[in-house]
Amino acid sequence: MTETPRKLGTTDEEWAGNGELLPELVAHLRENRTALRQEWATRITDAHLLSSMTAKEVFSEATSVYDNYVEVLETGSVEALQHYARDLSERIIPRGVETHEVVGIVLLLRDVLARSLFEKYHRDFSLLNRVLDAYEPAANRIANTVAVSFVEERERVIRQQQDAILELSTPVLQVRERLLILPIIGVLDTQRARQLTEQLLRGIRDHRAKVVVIDITGVPDVDEGVANSLVQTVDASRLMGAEVIITGLSSTIAQILVTIGVDLNKMRTVGDLQGGIEEAERQLGFKVTRHHDAQL
Amino acid sequence: MPSSESLGTAEPLRVSILTQGPYLIASIHTALDDEQLTRFQRNLIDRVGRQRSRGIVIDVSTLDVLDSFGTRTLTDLAQMARLRGAETVIVGINPEVAIAMVQLSLEVSFVHTALDLEEGLARLAEVTGDIHGIAAHHTAPDQ
Secondary structure (H helix, E strand, O other), rough: OOOOOOOOOOOOHHHHHHHHHHHHHHHHHOHHHHHHHHHHHHHHHHHHOOOOOOOOHHHHHHHHHHHHHHHHHHOOOOHHHHHHHHHHHHHHHHHHHHHHHHHHHHHHHHHHHHHHHHHHHHHHHHHHHHHHHHHHHHHHHHHHHHHHHHHHHHHHHHHHHHHHHHHOOOEEEEEEOOEEEEEEEOOOHHHHHHHHHHHHHHHHHHHOOOOEEEEEEOOOOOOOOHHHHHHHHHHHHHHHHOEEEOOOOOOOHHHHHHHHHOOHHOOOEEEEEHHHHHHHHHHHOOOOOOHHHOOO | OOOOOOOOOOOOOOOOEEEEOOEEEEOOOOOOOHHHHHHHHHHHHHHHHHOOOOOEEEOOOOOOOOHHHHHHHHHHHHHHHHHHEEEEEOOOOOOOHHHOOOHOOOOOOOOEEEEEEEHHHHHHHHHOOOOHHHHHHHHHOOO
């Protein structure tokens, strides 16, 4: 699609000014619904748009979009279309439909309809001009609405997923009375580190924890800011009466901590998670014995 | 033994100081200004000597901010208390306060911290080696 929209969106006055030709236009589009819709669906397939959907699905969505499209031309209200576009986006985003495909199909429909108008009115050039004057702003407005709805829906999904990832990525788990573990997996950035601190402190209060084991085996790399906020986490936990043991420091992270000069006296570290939990249990007065050893 | 006392001519402090065996329990009810903090510090240190206290628990759970002056006053207080033979535990620091304090690099040295009053008393029993203390008796056989 090389054609660029002349203007995106129109004011309501423009809409009203071109009002008298629209009913005729709408009637024309209704009359030729079957043919135009078929032509559009064919062109969508030819352009390899919506390749993740079957031909039947494309045709059925095309029908709904077509009818909505004509309705918007008739009523001038994009509300119903907006609603439909959001709905459509919700359905097709999980199937991997891209923004350019959605914009592409709407522009294709615009083109298909414009060509049919051209064919109908090509004998009367000034009438054609006026018809296009009425059609174009409305069509642009529709294209705009659909694209914006799609992008908004996508952003909403992304935000939702981001929240979910953040929420999931820092579980605070109680393994024994007064003992919490916090396994951190994946890249730590400043925002996540801050969120982690808040969640841990809340966990300390809720579980009345005295010892916390933070395992960072799954953290590939930290920068200076994150290392500092890890130290702050340790300090803040101590202010709330809980001791923090950090386990699973990789050689890279150990090197960074030494390089930035973290006060290592304040940080207790144990090689791995098992060692950390054993140390914490010792501190809390737990003694774990194997069953048959105890009997001997 | 007076359980609360007025401090000179100024308005009474919004802090209650209770005696619990060999320990003093001070709970701060509302935010204190600098002058009130100083009076609180003097009052508490005074009582440590008079009552021969072994430890102090300061409950700050109602505070939603602890600034540099407050932190320094508490640190000084703990240091003075130690000179007079008592250990200090601060309890009830909120998550938000804790985060703010570490971000502002406010450090409380000479001070122990614990989650709440119960923990604080247990901590005092631990650091003062007082196994007969009521707090130690109360929390030790927990498991």
